[in-house]
Amino acid sequence: MxxxxxxxxxxxxxxxxxxxxxxxxxxxxxxxxxxxxxxxxxxxxxxxxxxxxxxxxxxxxxxxxxxxxxxxxxxxxxxxxxxxxxxxxxxxxxxxxxxxxxxxxxxxxxxxxxxxxxxxxxxxxxxxxxxxxxxxxxxxxxxxxxxHNPLNPVVMDISEYRAEQESNWVSVEAGVYEIGYEGNDFCYDNELNVHKVYINDFSISSALVTNGEYAEFIQAGGYEDPKYWHDEGWSWVKELEVKAPLYWEEQNGDWYYYTLNGLKAIDKNASVAHVNFYEASAFAAWKGLRLPTEFEWEVAQNLFEWGKRWEWTNSAYLPYPGFTVAAGAIGEYNGKFMVNQMVLRGASVATSEGHSRPTYRNFFHPQYRWQFMGIRLAKSL
Incomplete structure (x- = not known):
């Protein structure tokens, strides 16, 4: 084209x-x-x-x-x-x-x-x-x-909730790996420069956490037990009285969520969405696991399918070695946001065609969850 x-x-x-x-x-x-x-x-x-x-x-x-x-x-x-x-x-x-x-x-x-x-x-x-x-x-x-409209307006269907495949653990051996974009096509400056990172042995889930799994966390009192939460996360839960992911509502004992295609009963087999970093971390702690770092995610991404959810990582949004801020207004595009934010990897059901790659670094403050944000679990070996 x-x-x-x-x-x-x-x-x-x-x-x-x-x-x-x-x-x-x-x-x-x-x-x-x-x-x-x-x-x-x-x-x-x-x-x-x-x-x-x-x-x-x-x-x-x-x-x-x-x-x-x-x-x-x-x-x-x-x-x-x-x-x-x-x-x-x-x-x-x-x-x-x-x-x-x-x-x-x-x-x-x-x-x-x-x-x-x-x-x-x-x-x-x-x-x-x-x-x-x-x-x-x-x-x-x-x-x-x-x-916010009680009429639950229908404006588009982007298949927001799609069934997850069966989950397996995929192991990656310790070693020195190259991270960052290398090629001649477009990338953002925050994906540069290519650099080496040492990674310990770890395993990562081949599937995202599902609505059904997350509902078990809710049922087990996950939002009521501070031991799973970062201190900031627990303060966020208590202040806003959070009980479930964004858009979820309980009706007569059953969970529903709002989609751009109207109100739907939750699909327990579909990947959970609209959880923030605090929620993702708490769920991982409840499972006795953790979130992957962005470097682990990039190294392992060819071993699983991705693209339904932006996936929280346990990495702060920081510049890569050798990163420089471009001159002029273009330099305000990424560099000035490299503080107090966490990295998400992958893409989502709302991402435009052709706008994803393994080195793409999305970033948001840990309390935000209105994007299609999900959870992939990891564990150290």
């Missing part, structure tokens, strides 16, 4: 994800951590405009200068911006105006791409991958906001 075709495909997919939304859905924002669909559509457009068109196309005219304030996310070097918790307050521009904005920028981008300027190709690829990240966020943010 050419760069032009890839650009068009990704841009069209964002609009497709919104094809079953009504106008009122586009502005939903149920918490500061999530953003409205309209904002995602506009922000990804703003990214192409500000990082590619404005610096590289002298003929390009910014049609809406105010949009730089409205749709900047966290790029401090690009000026002031709307407070994150106020993105849902913007009734204007309208959904139709945002779509026209997308079309305006797309037309200019296609003209620029067709000029085959080598200097912009890497930036276009970055913009495509950035939009794919926001496609997943659009799905998960929308799910969180719609969950």
């Amino acid at each position: 050419s760069l032009e075709e890839s650009f068009q495909s990704v841009r069209n997919h964002s609009l497709y994800l919104c094809s079953h939304l009504i106008t009122e859905d586009y502005s939903l924002q149920a918490s500061e951590e999530v953003s409205p669909p309209k904002w995602h559509l506009a922000h990804t457009t703003w990214f192409f405009e500000q990082f590619i068109l404005v610096p590289n196309d002298p003929e390009y005219v910014v049609k809406h200068p105010q949009f730089n304030f409205l749709f900047n996310s966290y790029y401090n070097s690009l000026g002031a911006r709307t407070a994150r918790n106020q993105r849902g307050l913007m009734s204007r521009p309208s959904v139709d105006e945002v779509k026209l904005y997308r079309a305006y920028v797309d037309e200019a981008m296609l003209r620029l791409i067709q000029k085959n300027i080598p200097a912009i190709q890497e930036l276009v690829i970055l913009g495509i991958n950035h939009e794919q990240q926001h496609q997943e966020l659009l799905i998960t943010d929308l799910k969180f906001s719609l969950w």
